[in-house]
Amino acid sequence: MKVVADHKVVNIQYFSEENYVIQMESPVDIPKIKPGNFAEIKVDNTPGVFLRRPFSILDVDYENKLISFYVKVIGKGTRYIGLYEIGDQINLIYPLGNSFTVSDKDRKVLIVGGGSGIAPFILLGKEMVKNGIEATFLIGGRSQRDIILTKEFAKYGDVLVTTEDGSLGEKGLVTQHSVFISPQFKYDRIYACGPDPMMKAVAIIAQQKEITCEVSLENTMACGFGICLCCVTATQEGNKRVCLEGPVFNSRYLKWQI
Numbered sequence: 482m483k484v485v486a487d488h489k490v491v492n493i494q495y496f497s498e499e500n501y502v503i504q505m506e507s508p509v510d511i512p513k514i515k516p517g518n519f520a521e522i523k524v525d526n527t528p529g530v531f532l533r534r535p536f537s538i539l540d541v542d543y544e545n546k547l548i549s550f551y552v553k554v555i556g557k558g559t560r561y562i563g564l565y566e567i568g569d570q571i572n573l574i575y576p577l578g579n580s581f582t583v584s585d586k587d588r589k590v591l592i593v594g595g596g597s598g599i600a601p602f603i604l605l606g607k608e609m610v611k612n613g614i615e616a617t618f619l620i621g622g623r624s625q626r627d628i629i630l631t632k633e634f635a636k637y638g639d640v641l642v643t644t645e646d647g648s649l650g651e652k653g654l655v656t657q658h659s660v661f662i663s664p665q666f667k668y669d670r671i672y673a674c675g676p677d678p679m680m681k682a683v684a685i686i687a688q689q690k691e692i693t694c695e696v697s698l699e700n701t702m703a704c705g706f707g708i709c710l711c712c713v714t715a716t717q718e719g720n721k722r723v724c725l726e727g728p729v730f731n732s733r734y735l736k737w738q739i
């Protein structure tokens with residue numbers, strides 16, 4: 482079942498000028514959301530922003546009908562969503578897209594998030610705990626200001642951090658973290674979401690170590706449900722729509738220019 486409805490803004494928490502979490506109340510019961518599902522958010526009364534914008538669903542409180550999103554400001558849409566006030570209505574369509582695989586055969590997984598790519602991983606962390614799978618979160622950002630929600634992630638597994646300027650955690654890119662060269666590096670699956678170069682680098686490491694890797698693509702979207710074809714990505718079986726057949730893909734299935 483898809484929800485297409487106005488939702489009331491109930492909270493906006495800014496972590497910096499560029500990062501915030503917005504929470505909304507649904508007028509209807511929220512259907513089961515799987516980790517990786519996303520929503521299309523309509524940005525009303527905003528000149529120059531005609532199309533809905535896609536955002537991973539960060540978290541859900543089914544009992545209180547609350548849904549939240551982590552937004553990193555990169556343009557008009559992401560800036561305007563953060564300017565809504567408590568009580569304002571925002572139209573959402575969800576749940577859209579597929580989801581990450583959660584396999585009871587896995588015992589230990591590595592979850593790699595860069596920038597706004599951390600967003601689908603709270604729900605994934607909850608699934609890991611439910612299924613008794615040990616998760617390690619590796620979170621990367623440009624600086625300390627970009628590293629948020631670490632306390633929340635720590636509820637579901639170990640948390641490792643990298644920043645490019647070294648202001649928090651290990652200095653460097655997320656793929657340069659010492660976890661990748663540790664003799665104890667042994668995971669059944671790797672999940673990644675973030676900028677394309679980061680996901681490609683994680684996919685190469687996974688391939689070298691013969692570990693299954695799932696990535697969640699953030700291609701630019703228009704319709705969000707398979708009609709306009711503006712989000713396609715090349716795969717081993719031809720072009721696929723990231724909004725419908727994705728956003729989550731096995732990295733080996735993608736025909737990436739690495």
Ligand SMILES: Cc1cc2nc3c(=O)[nH]c(=O)nc-3n(C[C@H](O)[C@H](O)[C@H](O)COP(=O)(O)OP(=O)(O)OC[C@H]3O[C@@H](n4cnc5c(N)ncnc54)[C@H](O)[C@@H]3O)c2cc1C
Nearest residue numbers: 534535536537551552553556557558559597600699700701
């Ligand atoms: C499935 C999916 C889930 C996403 N989840 C999140 C999330 O949880 N949190 C979050 O902050 N963002 C997420 N994004 C990215 C988010 O949708 C874009 O940042 C947003 O649409 C940009 O809108 P804007 O109006 O602010 O920027 P625009 O004014 O549309 O664009 C500003 C600049 O950013 C570029 N740009 C726009 N969209 C993207 C993109 N997807 N990737 C790279 N460059 C882009 C444009 O080409 C332009 O140069 C997700 C995207 C997808 C496809």
Ligand code: FES
Nearest residue numbers: 703705709710724
């Ligand atoms: S966004 Fe229209 S087909 Fe994917």
